[in-house]
Amino acid sequence: MAKDMRETRIEDLPGPKSKGELEEMKMPYEEYCRATFDPGNEHAKPEPLRGVRWMSTTMYIFTPHSVSNLAELGAEVVKVEMPRMGDPMRHTSPFNECYLYPLHDTRPMTGTGLGFLNANPNEYYITMDYHLDEMKEAFYRLVKMFDGLTECYRPGTFDKWKQSYIYLQELNPRFIYVWGGGFGYGPKVFGGSYDILGQAHAGLASVTGMHEFMGGHAAKHSNWCIDWYSGTQITFGILAAIHWRETTGLGTMIEFSQVQAATRCLGYAAPMYGRFGIVRQRWGNWDTQLCAHGIILCGKSDFPDVPNPQDKHDARYVMVSAFQDEDFKELCAITGMKDLYDKYKVHKDRAEGEAQVEIYAALERWAEDKSRSEVVKILQDAGLLAEPVMNDREVYESEHFRQRGSIRYLDDPIFGDVLTHSGYASGMMSKSPRRQNWIWRPVGADNVKIYHELLGYPTSTVEEWYNKSWI
Amino acid sequence: MCDIIWCKKEINGKKCNTVNYLDPYCFWNWEGKVNCAECKTVYYIHMIQGFMYRGPEEVNEKPDTSPLYADKPLEGYRNYLPGIEGRTRPYQCLPRDIYLGVADMVKFSARGRPVRGWRPQPPSAGIAGSFGFEWDIQKLTPEVWEEYQQKLAKGEVSEW
Numbered sequence: 001m002a003k004d005m006r007e008t009r010i011e012d013l014p015g016p017k018s019k020g021e022l023e024e025m026k027m028p029y030e031e032y033c034r035a036t037f038d039p040g041n042e043h044a045k046p047e048p049l050r051g052v053r054w055m056s057t058t059m060y061i062f063t064p065h066s067v068s069n070l071a072e073l074g075a076e077v078v079k080v081e082m083p084r085m086g087d088p089m090r091h092t093s094p095f096n097e098c099y100l101y102p103l104h105d106t107r108p109m110t111g112t113g114l115g116f117l118n119a120n121p122n123e124y125y126i127t128m129d130y131h132l133d134e135m136k137e138a139f140y141r142l143v144k145m146f147d148g149l150t151e152c153y154r155p156g157t158f159d160k161w162k163q164s165y166i167y168l169q170e171l172n173p174r175f176i177y178v179w180g181g182g183f184g185y186g187p188k189v190f191g192g193s194y195d196i197l198g199q200a201h202a203g204l205a206s207v208t209g210m211h212e213f214m215g216g217h218a219a220k221h222s223n224w225c226i227d228w229y230s231g232t233q234i235t236f237g238i239l240a241a242i243h244w245r246e247t248t249g250l251g252t253m254i255e256f257s258q259v260q261a262a263t264r265c266l267g268y269a270a271p272m273y274g275r276f277g278i279v280r281q282r283w284g285n286w287d288t289q290l291c292a293h294g295i296i297l298c299g300k301s302d303f304p305d306v307p308n309p310q311d312k313h314d315a316r317y318v319m320v321s322a323f324q325d326e327d328f329k330e331l332c333a334i335t336g337m338k339d340l341y342d343k344y345k346v347h348k349d350r351a352e353g354e355a356q357v358e359i360y361a362a363l364e365r366w367a368e369d370k371s372r373s374e375v376v377k378i379l380q381d382a383g384l385l386a387e388p389v390m391n392d393r394e395v396y397e398s399e400h401f402r403q404r405g406s407i408r409y410l411d412d413p414i415f416g417d418v419l420t421h422s423g424y425a426s427g428m429m430s431k432s433p434r435r436q437n438w439i440w441r442p443v444g445a446d447n448v449k450i451y452h453e454l455l456g457y458p459t460s461t462v463e464e465w466y467n468k469s470w471i
Numbered sequence: 472m473c474d475i476i477w478c479k480k481e482i483n484g485k486k487c488n489t490v491n492y493l494d495p496y497c498f499w500n501w502e503g504k505v506n507c508a509e510c511k512t513v514y515y516i517h518m519i520q521g522f523m524y525r526g527p528e529e530v531n532e533k534p535d536t537s538p539l540y541a542d543k544p545l546e547g548y549r550n551y552l553p554g555i556e557g558r559t560r561p562y563q564c565l566p567r568d569i570y571l572g573v574a575d576m577v578k579f580s581a582r583g584r585p586v587r588g589w590r591p592q593p594p595s596a597g598i599a600g601s602f603g604f605e606w607d608i609q610k611l612t613p614e615v616w617e618e619y620q621q622k623l624a625k626g627e628v629s630e631w
Contacts, residue, residue, distance in 0.1 A: 101587055
């Protein structure tokens, strides 16, 4: 120790004493990441959006997902649903297979379908028929206490009910108002929206799927990927609006049309038309810029004897990438396509449409007598990038996802043991991670908490509203 | 939204009152004859762009096709599912038979722990439909708790 206690000497401080020592003391990166992100212990860390309060008058997936992102990051979210019915998404899918019960006290035989999962976690669930004049006071009082609202009705509906941004900004000038829906204002103002409409109208479906000369058609993604994607884009808008409000003290109205959202992920398609008048075409499982860089079909299934058709017939696809000259040379060498290598030595040549048809057809001929795992092993052993196209069961069983915690079981406080990926699959944050507290709650489960405990209405009033089906 | 034919044919002094659902993909632009799933009366219809341009008019001929699905809303929603020969249209994409009609009830997840996937469930007993934050399985559904203990003893509960 130094004689004078006021003197600070580097050797007395904890930690490394030199740059060399610092390097020595560093954990291996893998170990560091495991310790820092620590999957499973998210709840020991603070929530980044704690203090933000949001109202969600939303339905289905698209607009609810814009709010679920906030809720997973710690915002206090109140989901407002139709009395006794709830969000229609609760009743939508998947049919007849997986429901969790109960939906509501008055409907003991109805459940919420797993299609609702991940769109509304961590939220408080109240019911309110807010278009009634009698419920306007409660609605406006919530607006005064909350930071913002997301709604999904046809354009102008909330205005008709005197609860659009035009009205609400007078009650709360800091209020952030999100309208998320189909077309938005403009010539097609009255159009509603679904994910499939977003994929179709934005131009995405026209470039998805195989080309018609290969027997393909314009295709939509099986899942509602544009619902999830658009919802996430709204969340970015909300976070920016919160930042803007910190600077100016003023709220914002966000108007988000789903049918234009997917245009964003079309990359160079529209600019290419603007410059050359070329309309981009579909190229399915291959790539318009790179070759070989696509998904091929193998002859044999990895699971020929299981009853599930998805496993039995579909475990035959492999993603392969060998577009660099050296990799393509190796690919041709191990698959016996030496003549193709001689023909397409230059990448520019093999990325041409006709060349791709020839190359992928030859690859699939080579894979005809092999199973998916055989093809993957041969290609990986040759140092090429190849992975099986996995189905949900294989994702569930993937040790990589399990160790990262991106797919896990949640012991839901009401519904029990539920497998979920939720926000855990949306990237990790070391200091303030996303988390899932509960998957959802029954319809109106928090009526007393919000109307009585937060807004201060007597329980007799809450009961009266309930008996009149106003809540 | 698909169009319907609400059959009002009187049979034995009683109206048939069956709602026959016309699947929109097949009937959007279509002219022909469809049978009622219940009484098999044949109706002629002509649809243009989803609009019922002519019909339904009763005819005495063989039907070209059948409705996809039919039900009797005035009689407690008695229904005809797709794919019933002579009544509803054969449909190749039917879900597996175990998924037709009744929801699968489960009490345990894939790894064998309790999940609230069966009905009916006990009501919340809260004001205005309010729920607490915990499902006390041992107290609310002791029989499932008992079953769970047996599964634990047998080693049927795993981490994954």
